[in-house]
Every structure is written in structure tokens, then in C-alpha cells.
Amino acid sequence: MKSAVETLNPTRVRLTVEVPFEELKPSLDAAYKKINQQVSVPGFRRGKIPARIIDQRFGRGAVLEEAVNEALPKFYTDAVNEGEINVLGQPDIDITEFNDGEQLKFTAEVDVRPAIELPAYDGIEVTVDPVEVTDADVDESIDQLRERFASVNTVERAAADGDVVVLDLEAQVDGEVLEDGVAKGVTYTIGSGQLLDGIDEAVTGLEAGGSATFSSELKGGSAAGKTAEVKVDITAVQAKELPELDDDFAQLASEFDTIEELRADSRKRLERTKKYDQATQAQEKVLEALLELVDVPLPEKLLEDEINTRKHNLEHHQLGQMGLDLDGYLKIQEKSREEFDAEVEEQAKKGIKTQFVLDELVAKEQLSVNQEELTEHLMRRAAGSGMSPDQFAQAVVEGGQVPMLVGEVARGKALATVVESAKVVDTNGVEIDLDEDDEDETGETGETVRADSEGTGPAAEEKAGETVQDKAEDAEGKADEA
Numbered sequence: 001m002k003s004a005v006e007t008l009n010p011t012r013v014r015l016t017v018e019v020p021f022e023e024l025k026p027s028l029d030a031a032y033k034k035i036n037q038q039v040s041v042p043g044f045r046r047g048k049i050p051a052r053i054i055d056q057r058f059g060r061g062a063v064l065e066e067a068v069n070e071a072l073p074k075f076y077t078d079a080v081n082e083g084e085i086n087v088l089g090q091p092d093i094d095i096t097e098f099n100d101g102e103q104l105k106f107t108a109e110v111d112v113r114p115a116i117e118l119p120a121y122d123g124i125e126v127t128v129d130p131v132e133v134t135d136a137d138v139d140e141s142i143d144q145l146r147e148r149f150a151s152v153n154t155v156e157r158a159a160a161d162g163d164v165v166v167l168d169l170e171a172q173v174d175g176e177v178l179e180d181g182v183a184k185g186v187t188y189t190i191g192s193g194q195l196l197d198g199i200d201e202a203v204t205g206l207e208a209g210g211s212a213t214f215s216s217e218l219k220g221g222s223a224a225g226k227t228a229e230v231k232v233d234i235t236a237v238q239a240k241e242l243p244e245l246d247d248d249f250a251q252l253a254s255e256f257d258t259i260e261e262l263r264a265d266s267r268k269r270l271e272r273t274k275k276y277d278q279a280t281q282a283q284e285k286v287l288e289a290l291l292e293l294v295d296v297p298l299p300e301k302l303l304e305d306e307i308n309t310r311k312h313n314l315e316h317h318q319l320g321q322m323g324l325d326l327d328g329y330l331k332i333q334e335k336s337r338e339e340f341d342a343e344v345e346e347q348a349k350k351g352i353k354t355q356f357v358l359d360e361l362v363a364k365e366q367l368s369v370n371q372e373e374l375t376e377h378l379m380r381r382a383a384g385s386g387m388s389p390d391q392f393a394q395a396v397v398e399g400g401q402v403p404m405l406v407g408e409v410a411r412g413k414a415l416a417t418v419v420e421s422a423k424v425v426d427t428n429g430v431e432i433d434l435d436e437d438d439e440d441e442t443g444e445t446g447e448t449v450r451a452d453s454e455g456t457g458p459a460a461e462e463k464a465g466e467t468v469q470d471k472a473e474d475a476e477g478k479a480d481e482a
Contacts, residue, residue, distance in 0.1 A: 005083040017079045024071055088111040089299075124421070124422040126286055128285065153238060171218065298353065
């Protein structure tokens with residue numbers, strides 16, 4: 001076999017392959033054997049039909065076609081390996097020359113990973129928010145805790161902001177009551193904003209037994225995006241009673257003996273959360289800065305597939321679970337179809353570019369993934385999936401997705417390398433030291449990468465030669481979460 005490679009553009013090549021007829025013999029033998037098992041000829045047992053009889057009955061052309069179809073993948077793979085080509089996705093193959101007894105000649109056009117020239121990244125500098133916890137932040141945290149331990153008592157008065165009301169709802173669109181528009185015994189806190197737009201104004205001032213009607217645009221269900229006339233009947237008004245902010249409350253709500261100890265612990269927790277947010281922000285900004293330094297040509301077919309995959313996942317998985325279609329979603333988001341398409345395309349471009357650049361860094365820095373790192377990452381992914389670690393691990397192995405997880409961890413380590421060499425300062429001018437403890441606390445530097453690199457979603461990762469599924473929707477989730 002002989003092969004030659006022609007570069008069509010930075011992301012696509014054409015292979016020209018010539019195969020002597022004698023190298024097709026194993027595939028011809030396999031073709032005769034396969035046909036032998038599929039057909040019946042009077043006077044011959046199945047599987048024992050001579051080749052000349054098969055040629056006479058079914059035509060030599062059928063055998064040759066079967067043989068070529070069986071042989072093409074192997075010859076294509078051999079040509080890819082011979083040319084040391086890093087292919088993406090499936091090739092477009094065209095048989096240009098083939099006759100019985102003569103050489104087989106075919107071409108294969110396929111997308112390839114572009115050559116990427118990595119810049120010096122040790123000069124990257126980004127600015128992040130400072131870690132500042134105020135007394136007001138602590139007060140808010142304690143108040144939220146008090147809300148969890150609040151008691152409610154039925155009162156004989158009109159409902160006011162902050163009260164809990166028990167109510168029945170009935171929604172109509174165009175005069176018809178919706179099948180999924182009736183709810184009984186709903187508990188709602190006035191002012192929480194967790195139900196329908198307009199309900200706070202409708203129920204405020206009503207006593208038990210009172211009714212009101214208001215208009216509201218439905219956010220989900222069978223009539224999502226439509227305006228409904230909603231009737232609300234109040235069956236009870238309850239007033240919240242918050243526990244006193246004293247040592248007794250501290251002992252009730254925590255392991256601490258005094259309110260001062262509880263406040264101190266709340267402050268520490270808020271500081272840890274803000275450090276996490278700061279580290280995540282630093283990772284995202286460093287990644288953005290790195291991507292701006294690199295010119296990455298994107299394969300057209302890969303980009304098209306990634307865009308289609310993202311749209312499909314949104315329409316048929318995420319929106320479907322919320323009872324929305326795309327038109328309803330766009331209406332809620334106040335976006336036109338053109339704006340949505342442009343946004344998805346931009347996200348897809350960023351996701352693919354992120355993966356290419358970080359994969360190049362993995363190769364340049366010769367980063368590897370050990371079993372402990374892979375196991376820790378698997379545990380995190382399992383927690384996010386709602387599955388047990390054993391169930392998630394089994395699904396990963398059965399789905400052939402171990403290479404996907406390895407790639408995620410490796411890209412995370414690549415980003416960590418860049419972050420470690422970057423200068424990170426907060427808006428107060430204080431230089432931030434993102435040491436290993438910070439990274440561990442934030443959950444793993446690579447998690448941010450998955451979102452937009454796995455944001456490179458299933459299409460891009462699978463096309464990039466990895467056995468991958470999506471989930472990335474966290475690089476929308478964080479960069480796959482950098």
C-alpha cells in the first residue's frame with residue numbers, strides 16, 4: 001500500500017491511497033465466507049458453496065463490493081498512521097479507481113487537529129474580586145439560618161409581606177382551564193418570588209377565604225410562554241415567628257454553645273465560599289487571557305457538529321425537562337433566534353478552542369493522570385450526576401468513557417499549570433496566592449475546564465478522537481468549570 005497526504009487547509013487533509021489487488025485477498029476470502037453464510041444454493045450445504053458458484057449466482061461484483069467495504073477501514077487507518085495524522089471525526093471517502101484484478105485507489109478527506117503555536121503564558125495577569133466578608137454578610141447568613149428554624153402560626157388577619165399563605169390555584173388560557181393548571185394546598189411565602197409573577201400583589205391584603213384573579217405569563221408546563229388568567233383562593237394565612245438570636249438558638253441550630261461562636265463560624269464559612277469564588281474567577285479569567293493569545297483555526301465540520309449537539313441537548317433534554325420548547329425559552333430570555341444562534345456558535349467556538357489549547361499544553365508539559373487523580377475526579381463527577389460512585393464508574397466503563405475522564409483531568413492540570421504561573425491580584429491591588437490548598441478547596445482546577453472544554457461538548461470531544469459523552473454543559477458551567 002502507498003499513501004500520500006495533501007493539506008487542503010489548516011484543519012483538513014486529503015489522503016490518496018493505492019492498494020495492490022493482492023493485498024485485498026484476505027478481504028475477498030472474508031467476503032466469500034460471509035456470503036456463504038447468508039445465501040442458499042440447491043445442491044450445496046450452507047457455508048460450503050464454492051467461490052465460482054457464488055460468482056455465477058450472485059456476481060463477482062457483489063463479492064468485490066463486500067471485500068472493499070470490509071478492507072477500506074483498515075487501509076484508511078494504516079494511511080493515517082503512516083502519515084502520523086491527528087484526525088477528527090469520520091472521513092469522506094471516494095473510490096477513484098478499482099477493477100477486478102487491478103489496484104484499488106481511493107481518497108479520504110478528513111478534518112485534522114490544527115497545529116497550535118503556544119505562546120509564553122507566564123506573563124498573564126488577571127484581576128479578581130477580593131475576599132471580603134462584612135458584618136452585613138454574616139447577619140444575612142444568620143437570618144437565613146433563622147428562617148430555616150422559623151415556626152408558623154395561623155392568624156386571623158389579612159396577609160402581609162413575609163407571611164405564609166396556603167392557597168389553591170387555577171390557571172386558564174383562552175377561557176380553558178389547563179390540565180396542569182390546577183393546584184391545591186400550595187404553601188407560599190409572600191415576597192419570595194418563587195411562584196408566579198403578580199401573585200404577591202394579588203394575595204397581599206386577603207384574609208382566609210378571600211379570592212383574587214390576576215394575569216401572569218407561564219414559565220413552564222403545557223402553556224409555557226402564554227399569558228394565563230389565574231384564580232387564587234386563600235385557605236389560610238400564617239405568620240412566621242423567628243427564633244430569638246441568642247445562645248439557645250445557637251445550640252438549637254448548630255454545634256456551638258454561644259451566638260458569638262456561631263457568628264464566627266458563619267464568617268469562616270463565608271470566607272471559604274468567597275475564596276472558592278475567587279479561585280474560580282481567577283481560573284476563568286486566566287483561561288480567557290490564554291485563549292486570547294492563541295490563534296486556533298476551527299474545523300468547519302467539527303464546529304457545525306458541536307453547534308448542533310448543543311442545540312439538540314438544550315431543546316430535547318434541558319428544556320424538555322422544564323416543559324418548555326425553544327420558542328418559549330427564547331421568549332422568556334427575551335432573545336431572538338438570531339441572537340440565540342450567535343450565542344451558541346460563540347460558546348461552541350470557545351469550547352473547541354479551549355480543548356485544543358489545553359490538550360496542546362498537556363502534550364507540551366508532558367502531563368499525565370494517575371489512578372488517584374482519576375478516582376478523585378470520578379467521585380466528583382458522580383456527586384454531580386446524582387449517581388453513586390459505583391454506579392457512575394460502571395456507566396463510565398460500559399460506555400467506554402474512561403478516556404473522556406482522563407482528558408478532563410489532564411486538561412484541568414494543564415490549566416492549573418497556567419494559573420500557577422499567572423499573576424492574580426484583587427481589585428484592592430493585593431496579589432493572590434492560589435496554592436494547592438485553595439485548588440483542593442475549590443474542588444479541582446479541571447472542573448472549570450470541563451464546562452467549556454467539555455463545553456466542547458460531546459460532539460467536539462468525540463470528534464477529537466476521544467470516546468466522550470457530554471456533560472461538559474458545565475463550561476457553560478465553567479471552563480466544562482475552570
